Amino acid sequence: MGSLNVMKHALVPVHHLVPEEDEEEILEKLDARKDQLPKILKADPALKQLIEKHGDIKKGRLIQIDRISKTAGISKAYRLVVERE
Amino acid sequence: MIRRGIAKRVGAIRFAYMSPEEIRRLSATKIITPDTYDDDGFPIEMGLMDTHLGVIEPGLRCKSCGGRVDQCSGHFGHIELAMPVVHVGYVKEIKKLLRSTCSECGRILMTDEEREIFISEMDGLRKLGGDPLDIRKLAKEIAFTARKSSICPHCDGQQLKIMLDKPTTFREENTKLTPKEVRARLEKIPDRDLIPLGLNPEFVRPEWFVLKVLLVPPVTVRPSITLESGDRSEDDLTHKLVDILRINHRLRENRDVGSPQLIVEDLWDLLQYHITTYIDNQTSGIPPARHRSGRSLKTLIQRLKGKDGRFRQNLSGKRVNFSARTVISPDPWLSINQVGVPVRAARELTVPMKVTAENIELIREMILRGPEPWEKGKYKPGVNYIIRPDGRRIRLTETNAETVAEKVEVGFTVERGLMDGDIVLFNRQPSLHRMSMMAHEVKTVPGKTFRLNLAVCPPYNADFDGDEMNLHVLQSEEARAEAKVMMMVQEHILSPRFGGPIIGAIQDHITGLFYLTHKNPLFSRRDVVSIFSNLVTEGSPEAITVDGERMWLGKDIFSHFLPEGLNIQLRSSICESCDTCKKRDCENDAFVVIEDGKLITGTIDESSVGAFKGDIVDKIARDFGTTEARIFIDRVTTLALGVITLKGFTTSIQDEDLPKMSVKQIEDTLLEAEEEVKEMAQAYRDGELEQMPGRTLQETLEVMALQKLGKARDNAGKIASKHLGLGNNAVKMARTGARASILNLTQMAGALGQQAIRGERPSRGYDQRTLPHFEKGELGAGARGFVKSSYKEGLNPIEFFFHSMGGREGLVDTAVRTSRSGYMQRRLINALEDLMVYDDASVRNPADTIIQFKYGEDGVDPMRSIKGKAIDMDDILMDMYAIKRERGE
Known part of the structure; x- marks a missing residue:
């Protein structure tokens, strides 16, 4: 069975890897520490696709998710990469 | 970083298990005898009621701490188990x-x-x-x-x-x-x-x-009660502990004399059973321990768990003082901010007043008047209690009023009865949203019921068929201030649920305003005086002169209550949604234009002032403030009632009367549809029916039949409504949005139409048919729940049966829905109760973890939004044009 690319599914929002140098600025804007962000599992199918693109993503990196939102057009959310729940 | 301000923070809580040594150390006494009291009724030493464990009878002293009943909260004891138990x-x-x-x-x-x-x-x-x-x-x-x-x-x-x-x-x-x-x-x-x-x-x-050692809770945790007959009745826990002690004793004896292994093991298992049920009497796999009466015992876990457990019953929720409950009834002369409190309740409910140098004379006078003063047959607040600075309470009576009044000094607190203007909370269950509990101003009234303005029925979802409501009197100045600023009814005119008004005109108000404004009728001086007789207002509406007499136009009367500078345009509920809207030149007078607080064209109805829909109320609340909106609602509803009282309004079954020709026409349409369905069924049987994509042949037939019959009912409705114009009172109510809908009228005058079970035509009951009155396999309209009759004509027995099937489904649905959505809401509230929106619009929990980056993703407060949107461009433009007009540009 060929591997399924979940990113192509209409219901999966766009995931980006946040460049390490941008992290500080984003955290400042959010007024939050890294451990206060929601988490994303390294085993998440969406993250697997990103790893294919960027190479290994270490835990502690940030992922940006752009969602189409009924109220705000596009809304940005951030996730902290963690290894296990 | 603003999100601080925590007065004290709990560093950590650790729940840990107790070691046998710790249990022994904690224990006030070892317990060995299963007996509780001796023949004289005194607790037995080393028994379950040993006074080392605390006391529950007045007069006795605790042997551990020497405290009396109200001083000693009890001490733990312990039981040494003969054999260990899981x-x-x-x-x-x-x-x-x-x-x-x-x-x-x-x-x-x-x-x-x-x-x-x-x-x-x-x-x-x-x-x-x-x-x-x-x-x-x-x-x-x-x-x-x-x-x-x-x-x-x-x-x-x-x-x-x-x-x-x-x-x-x-x-x-x-x-x-x-x-x-x-x-x-x-x-x-x-x-x-x-x-x-x-x-x-x-x-x-x-x-x-x-377990090797079992901790025994203090007697205060399991008090015994003495019945009227003098018999003692022990707590469930004590009963269970007696069982444990008995078996423990027998087990020890048998083990020590070297009884056969089998007997020892049996007793050991029995001890395990008793200790297991002592902890949790609903453990699956074992029968619950029961009382002699057959009622299962309430042991440790049962005391804590579930709706009647310690947490939900006694800690998350408590009974309160300073509250009242009675039946509610309507009072159109009250403001929406007020609540009518019957005198009897007002006397019983009190507000504490601190005696100061400024008010001491006033308070002395109040005390002198006694606990139940009247003034010319009118209620006056009395004083029930005087509280001295040391906390002693003195009940005020007619006889001691004078002496007490002299004793009062600065620093005392006086509990006085309710007074007009006091702030109280008013609530109706189920409290499904924040508008279920609002602050009202007290107005004392005669009678025995709470009164409320009709416009506040929608937020409470109240009616007057026997509804009861609760009232809570606020006891501190801070609470009153907070309630006044945040909980007052006028602060809840706009609902955060949908960003529109939830308080507004209902039913007769809407009909009344329709009479006042539709097609701009003329009112004589006599009429206007009658309409205005119950209104509080400044000035009078503009008059015109007709045939040398001063007359008033309905729209001018309405305009009198609009705030100056209000500009708005909207379509009335009676709008027929023509293909091209003629706006101001609408023949139906259905296009509302208000310029600078003057109603130029249009009929005022539900979409202008109704609860849930009223755009004018919405705009006034938003642009002119909640006080202005409250005044508007108060006055306009009273005005509407004045008009409808003047005009008179009634509806009866005759409103659904149709000319003979139309009745015939409706009959023909329905017969024709019936015939067509019959043909479709025949085509289905012959295999000539064309299958629809994605459907089976049978589904195809059902869909087509449903469509056909649905259309037939609509056509019947159309024929009926052709003869029912705006001159008809029932139609007036339906079209303006005052009550009922056009569909209701169609079902009364035309035909009831298809009855549905789970969205489909009824098909079950007997073998291959719904009722034995039909042929097996019959698929026609009548055989599958189509009702040709109207409510007015009456249903035949078969139709009545189908109608009941549908009705039952509706009933079951609502019953299931309420219980399920209630539980769903409970879980949601528990999950969300401690989340907070911070000033950067992020939603966080108490650990400051981000739950949502921006509240609602756009950061908009739905209550301050315009129908969910942050801004309404059309509205802003209209205000701009108004300014331009003023400047003459």
Whole structure:
């Protein structure tokens, strides 16, 4: 069975890897520490696709998710990469 | 960083297990006798009611601390068990430990290197915030990996499979493990091996999970009650403890005299049963312990758990003082901010007043008037209690009024009855949203019911068919201020649910305003005086002169109550949605234009002032403030009632009368549709029906029939409404949105139409037919629940039956829905109750973890939004044009 690319599914929002140098600025804007962000599992199918693109993503990196939102057009959310729940 | 302001923060709470030594240390006395009282009714030493455990009878003193009933909160005791017994609450933990450690040497089933890796992982998790749930989960995973090896890496011992025979028996392959053996194994596990298994050896040892000593709660926890007959009735827990003591005694005796193993084991099992049910009497797999009457005992877990448990019943919710409950009834002369409180309630409910140098004279006068003063037959607030600075309360009576008044000094507190203008909270259950509890201003009224303005019925979802409501009197100045600013009814005119008004005109108000404004009728001086007779207002509406007489136009009267500078355009509810809207030149007078607070064209109805829909109310609340909106609602509803009282309004079954010709026409349409369905059914049987994509042949027929018959009813409705114009009172109500809908009228005048069960035509009941009155396999309209009659004509028995089927479904649905949505809401509230929106619009929990980056993703407060949107461009433009017009540009 060929591997399924979940990113192509209409219901999966766009995931980006946040460049390490941008992290500080984003955290400042959010007024939050890294451990206060929601988490994303390294085993998440969406993250697997990103790893294919960027190479290994270490835990502690940030992922940006752009969602189409009924109220705000596009809304940005951030996730902290963690290894296990 | 604004999100601080926590006065005190709990650093940590640790729940840990008690060791046998700790239990003994805590114990005030050892308990050995199952008897409670001696023949004289005194507690027996070392019995379950030993006075070392505290006292429950007045006069006695606690032997441990010497305190009396109200001073001593009780002390724990203990029972030494003859044989160890498993604690039901920890069987899962014990199973996990037994399986993941060696049965021979007690070491965890992994090499030391593996163990250290897991320990560091545990440590890492603890440091990273360490949610107990996460730790438990990791421990479970580690235990699972350990369990996989069947040979101990430390002593090469073979590991047998350990099973748990619910609820409390352990088995290794086919031999039973006694609690004693279980305990011995748990004792062998070294401290460091506990860490990867989720236990902290500093605070807990696993062998404690098998009880050797049982903690006995103080008597104050399980008080006995003395019945009128003089008999004592013991608490359920005491009963259970008596059982435990009895069996424990027998077990010890049998063990000591060396009875056969079988008897000892039986008694041991019985002790296990009693201790298990003492802790949890609803353990699955064992019958609950019962009272002699057959009622099952309420033991430890039952005291805490569920709706009637300690948490939900006594800690999350409590009974309150300073509250009242009675039937509600309507009062159109009250403001929406007010609530009518009957005199009897006003006398009983009190507000504390601090006596100061400024008000002491006033308070003296009040006290002199006594507890129940009247002035010319009118209610006056009285004083019920005087509280001295030392906390002593003096009840005020007619006789002691004078002496008490003299005694009052600055620093006293006086509890006076309710007064007009006091702020109280008013509530109707179910409290489904925040508008279910609002602050009102008190207005004392005669009678025995609470009164409220009709416009506040929608937020409370109240009617007057016997509804009762609760009232709470605020006791502190801060609470009153807070309630006034945030909870006053006028602050809730706009609902956060949909960003529109939830308070507005209803029913007769809307009909009244329709009469006032539709097609701009003329009112004589006499009429206007009558309409205005109950209104409080400044000035009078502009008059015009007709045939030398002063007359008033309806729209001018309405305009009199609009705030100056209001500009708005909207379509009335009566708008027929023509293809091209003629706006101001609408023949139906359905296009509302208000310029600078003057109603130029249009009919005022539900979409202007109604609850849920009223755009004018919405705009006034938004642009002119809540006070202005309250005044508008108060006045306009009273105005509408003035008009409708003047005009008179009624509806009857005659409103659904149709000319003979139309009745015939409707009949023909329905017959025709019926015939067509019959043909379709025939085509289906002959296999000539064309199948629709994605549907079976039968589904195709059902869909087509449903469509056809649906259309037939609509056509019948259309024919009916052709003869029912705006001159008809029933139609007036439906079209303006005052009450009922056009569909209701169609069903009364035309035909009821298809009855549906689960969205389909009824098909079950008898073999291949719905009722024995039809042929087997009949698929026609009538055989499948189509009702040709109207409510007015009346239904024939078969139709009536189908109608009842549909009605029952509706009833069941609502019953199921309410219970399910109630539970769903409970879970939601529990999950969300401590989330907060911070000033950067992020939603966070108390740990400051982000739940949502921006509230609602756009950061808009729905209550201050315009129908969910942050801004309404059209509205802003209209205001701009108005300014331009003023400037003459």
